[in-house]
Amino acid sequence: MIRNKYVFTALLLAVILLAGAGFTLLYAHHQGAGEEDATLTVVTSFYPMYIAAENVIGDCPDVTLENLSEPQTGCLHDYQLTTEDMKILSTADVFIINGGGIESFLADVAEQYPDLVIVNACGELELLEDNAHAWMSIDDYMVQVETICAGLSEADPDAAHCELYEQNADEYLEKLEALETEYADVFSDLNGQPVVLFHEAYEYLADDLGLEVVGMMDLDEERQVSAGEVADILSVIEEQQVSVIFAEELYGKDMGDTVEAEADITVIYLDTLTRGDYDPDSYLDAMRENLDLIREAYD
Secondary structure, eight states: OHHHHHHHHHHHHHHHHHHHHHHHHHHHHHHHHHHHHTSEEEEESSHHHHHHHHHHHTTOTTEEEEESSOTTSOSOTTOOOOHHHHHHHHTOSEEEEOOTTSOTTHHHHHHHOTTOEEEETTTTOOOBTTBOOGGGSHHHHHHHHHHHHHHHHHHOOOHHHHHHHHHHHHHHHHHHHHHHHHTHHHHHHTTTOEEEESSTTHHHHHHHHTOEEEEEOOOOTTOOOOHHHHHHHHHHHHHTTOOEEEEOHHHHHHHHHHHHHHSSOEEEEOOOSSSOOOOTTHHHHHHHHHHHHHHHHHO
C-alpha cells in the first residue's frame, strides 16, 4: 500500500509538471504572437512612394516596409493587382499611396481591407488638373514626405518610433532643400521660357522651374499619334519659338526623333522617377540628373 501511495504521488507530480510546462509553452506562444503584432507592416503602392517612406522609416526597429508593385512597373495607370499584391496587402497595417487617382484599384483595396490605414501622400496638395504626378515637383514631394511622416506617426502607437519618423523626415527634407538651393540658378534663369512636354509628369517639373508649357502630348504605350497632331506640335514649336522638349525615352523616343528631324529643337529625355533601385538617395540622384539635363539644354 505504501509503495502504491508513492507511485500515485509521483504520477500526480508528473502530471502537474507536464501541465505547468504546457501552460508555460502556451504563454510563450501568446507572448510571441504579441511580439509579432507589435511589428508595424507598411506597404507602398509604387516606387516614388517607397523611396519617400524608406527615408522616413529609416532603420526604425520593428517596422517592415514593402513595395506593392515591382520597381520596374512604372506609373500605376490601369495597373491590375496581382495575387501576390493581395497577399502583401493582407499583412499590411499601413498602405501609403500617392493618391489623386493614380491608384485606380484603391476602392477594391479599401473594400477588401476595411481596417487598413491608408495614407494619401497627395492629401495636403492642390494638384494640377487631372494630373497627380506631384512627386515630380520637389516642393510637392517635400509635402508628401511630411504627410507620410504624419500618417505613420498617427498609425504607430510607439512614441519612440514617431520620434524617429520625425527625425528621419527632417533629415531627408534638408537634403531636398539643399537640392533646390544647388539648382537655384536653373529655377531663376528659366522663368517664363516656353516648353513642350511629351509626358504629363513633367508639368510639375516645368511649374517648379517657372517654364511656360505651350504644348503637351501625353505619350504612353497605347498612344497612337496622328499626322495632324505632329503638324500641330510643329506649329506650336515654330510660333512659340520653343527650343526644348521634355520627353520620356521609353515612350517618347520615336516622336522625339520625328520632331527633331523637322524642327530646330532639342529633345531631352528625363526620368519620371517611377523606376529605379531602392537606394534611399535615388530620388535625389535622379532629380539632379534631370536638372543637369535641363540646364545644359537651355545654355
